[in-house]
Amino acid sequence: MALEIITVNKVRERFKPAGKGVWAHVPDSDWHSWIWQQQQRVKNMAQLEKVIKVTDDERVAYEKSNEMFNMGITPYYATLMDPDDATCPVRQQSVPSTKELNILPEDLEDPLAEERDMPVPGVTHRYPDRVLFYTTHNCPVYCRHCTRKRKVSDPGSAAQLTQLDNGLKYIEATKTIRDVIISGGDPLSLSDDRLEWILSRLRACDHIETIRLGSRNLVTLPFRITDNFINMIRKYHPIHINTHFNHPKECTQEAYDTATRLADAGCTLGNQAVLLKGINDKPEIFKELVHKLMLMRIRPYYIYQCDLSQGISHFRTPVEKGIEIIEALRGHTSGLCIPQYVVDAPGGGGKIPVNPNYIVKHEGKKWVLRNFRKQEFTYFEPN
Numbered sequence: 001m002a003l004e005i006i007t008v009n010k011v012r013e014r015f016k017p018a019g020k021g022v023w024a025h026v027p028d029s030d031w032h033s034w035i036w037q038q039q040q041r042v043k044n045m046a047q048l049e050k051v052i053k054v055t056d057d058e059r060v061a062y063e064k065s066n067e068m069f070n071m072g073i074t075p076y077y078a079t080l081m082d083p084d085d086a087t088c089p090v091r092q093q094s095v096p097s098t099k100e101l102n103i104l105p106e107d108l109e110d111p112l113a114e115e116r117d118m119p120v121p122g123v124t125h126r127y128p129d130r131v132l133f134y135t136t137h138n139c140p141v142y143c144r145h146c147t148r149k150r151k152v153s154d155p156g157s158a159a160q161l162t163q164l165d166n167g168l169k170y171i172e173a174t175k176t177i178r179d180v181i182i183s184g185g186d187p188l189s190l191s192d193d194r195l196e197w198i199l200s201r202l203r204a205c206d207h208i209e210t211i212r213l214g215s216r217n218l219v220t221l222p223f224r225i226t227d228n229f230i231n232m233i234r235k236y237h238p239i240h241i242n243t244h245f246n247h248p249k250e251c252t253q254e255a256y257d258t259a260t261r262l263a264d265a266g267c268t269l270g271n272q273a274v275l276l277k278g279i280n281d282k283p284e285i286f287k288e289l290v291h292k293l294m295l296m297r298i299r300p301y302y303i304y305q306c307d308l309s310q311g312i313s314h315f316r317t318p319v320e321k322g323i324e325i326i327e328a329l330r331g332h333t334s335g336l337c338i339p340q341y342v343v344d345a346p347g348g349g350g351k352i353p354v355n356p357n358y359i360v361k362h363e364g365k366k367w368v369l370r371n372f373r374k375q376e377f378t379y380f381e382p383n
């Protein structure tokens with residue numbers, strides 16, 4: 001037992017605490033309160049100027065974009081921003097840029113056609129056995145690269161109790177549904193009571209096997225995972241939590257502790273990163289990220305090619321970049337660390353895996369394959 005504690009603490013020491021930055025005077029009781037963090041979010045220029053040296057571009061971008069897509073940054077996440085460097089990966093994900101105002105002809109308001117496949121408001125039902133259930137439009141941090149900018153951050157369009165109830169009634173009545181992804185916004189913006197109401201209704205359905213929670217709170221507000229939340233979630237297992245770390249800088253000791261508590265509570269944890277130009281579009285950054293995630297017991301699950309949502313074209317990389325990253329991971333690190341690179345097809349085509357090509361030649365029962373060192377090997381299928 002003593003050995004186990006020493007080992008765990010050794011791993012924890014590899015993660016740097018975020019600290020409180022300009023909020024050093026705030027008592028721990030407030031700092032560690034997710035409600036306080038939500039209430040104290042950086043939402044305007046005056047607040048932002050206390051945390052970073054705001055550039056002219058950021059100022060103009062805020063003025064022109066805030067009505068369409070709010071700025072909102074938890075104090076915790078804001079402390080991770082470099083005050084002097086506008087290219088900081090955390091800052092680029094949370095502070096507006098004038099590049100967001102550039103809407104390209106190929107940009108789409110709803111690139112994944114999520115609104116089209118809604119049998120009832122707030123439930124996307126495209127595949128027979130799975131649904132996406134939108135429960136809120138609030139998030140602790142409004143990510144500048146969000147694919148659901150059309151509705152996230154807009155409290156006016158958020159699901160009210162009646163809509164949630166109708167969504168649950170649809171899921172309860174549709175026996176082909178096996179897997180429910182509770183999404184938003186960030187569902188962990190809801191209270192524990194509201195979440196429990198949703199989870200208990202879903203677990204009461206014999207046809208529901210898989211319940212997934214999609215949440216970025218592990219990254220942007222790790223204090224959301226309270227004892228109360230842990231005790232509540234334990235009652236509804238199996239619960240799978242998919243989160244969204246994009247850069248090793250986000251892997252703090254606070255995030256490590258939160259992931260540890262969720263894993264200890266029996267949740268499986270996966271990460272869905274988005275490939276973002278100027279933020280994580282380098283193989284060495286991704287390698288460091290996936291290694292840190294594995295130490296946090298979070299399995300790298302997907303790397304998404306950045307969607308065709310409006311106002312995020314400056315984050316998009318060529319598809320070759322994603323292939324290059326997978327090529328740099330496969331064989332060069334444990335297979336467990338390697339996420340699947342996917343393009344979520346515009347128009348609702350679903351996730352399409354894109355991989356480096358390891359097939360050199362295929363003739364009848366003969367396959368010539370190459371490995372990560374580009375050495376060729378021949379495999380014969382049996383007659």
Ligand code: SF4
Nearest residue numbers: 139142143146185216
């Ligand atoms: S947490 Fe997710 S839903 Fe919320 S703004 Fe970020 S990417 Fe969008």
